[in-house]
Amino acid sequence: MTAADTGIAHHEPTVRPVEPDPWAAVAPLVTAAQSGDVMAVNDLLNLLTPYVSRLCRPIALGDSADAVQESLIAVFQGLPKLKDPTALYAWVRTITVREALKVARRSRRETPVAEFFDELPGPRSTELASDVHDVLRRLSSEHRAVLTLRELEGLDERSASRLLNISCGTVKSRLHRARNSFRKAWTR
Template sequence: MNTVTTGVRREPVRRQPSEEDPWAAAGLLVHAAQAGDALALNDLLNLLTPYVSRLCRPIALADSPDAVQESLIAVFQGLPKLKDPRALYAWVRTISVREAVRVARRAEHETPVCEFDDLPGSRGPELAADVRDVLRRMSSEHRAVLVLRELEGLDERSASQILNISCGTVKSRLHRARNSFRKAWAR
């Protein structure tokens, strides 16, 4: 929150979040939800659900609805402890990826990938189906590293913190995941 100095007294200046930046609304919703506003909590979860879904879908595959639900529950339970609302999306990303990996590991067998609404459709539905097929054959650990690096654009250090593994492990998993993807794609 910015402040404006007017003489001796400092008054907070509230900025209205623009419709173009829904993330700006998150900070206000976090504060209100932490203060016990149930409607703000509902609005915050509605705002976060598409983001959490986009992260969980390629990692947890057919079990992504469970991963999304587990992630949102963890966000709900941990929200009172979140100190800086500006860290909301990094915090939610960490929770979502970890929950998606946990849910995917718990699944007894690999299942087909759910629909990817986020994939660019410039080459048509065949490309999306091919990408889903290749991802379906990869391990959840490799999918998680690919999501963090390729979809989220994180560096190895950030990915290692989210996945709670060393940078070297992230690099080797990323290398193996990319090689696996290339080999499967070439077939």
């Protein structure tokens, strides 16, 4: 007896296409770039630039373009020394956060960049973006870096401490102070 004879429809399981993960296939690209393949370097640059930009915006604020440039320069200068091409994502994040902090510290003025708010989830009202923009502007670059790593990147305190090259206690302290400062400024 078949499914048609019983009146029961038989459905094959639907196979949904999996979204390609650009980081999963990056190892061969890294290896090719390390060996001098100019097209691989270009492809790698196209892959990394949006990610580096997303990390630099909330940390370096008004100087995020400089931070992106400094980060990408450091990444490509250090690329030949990267021993594990599958570690590119974490390696780039480490370099980017450190370079963004350097640029933010060098800057005497800290004028936020509006594009950061294009990345914020949830309602995208101009008023909300302006309020968040104002509150972030008041935080130090160190506090913005800890918030970015914790809230945007989802890193735990131990991972953030390794990345920032500071103690776990310092990360916890900065995160606590940054959140408190943000809350106080937000409620005013």
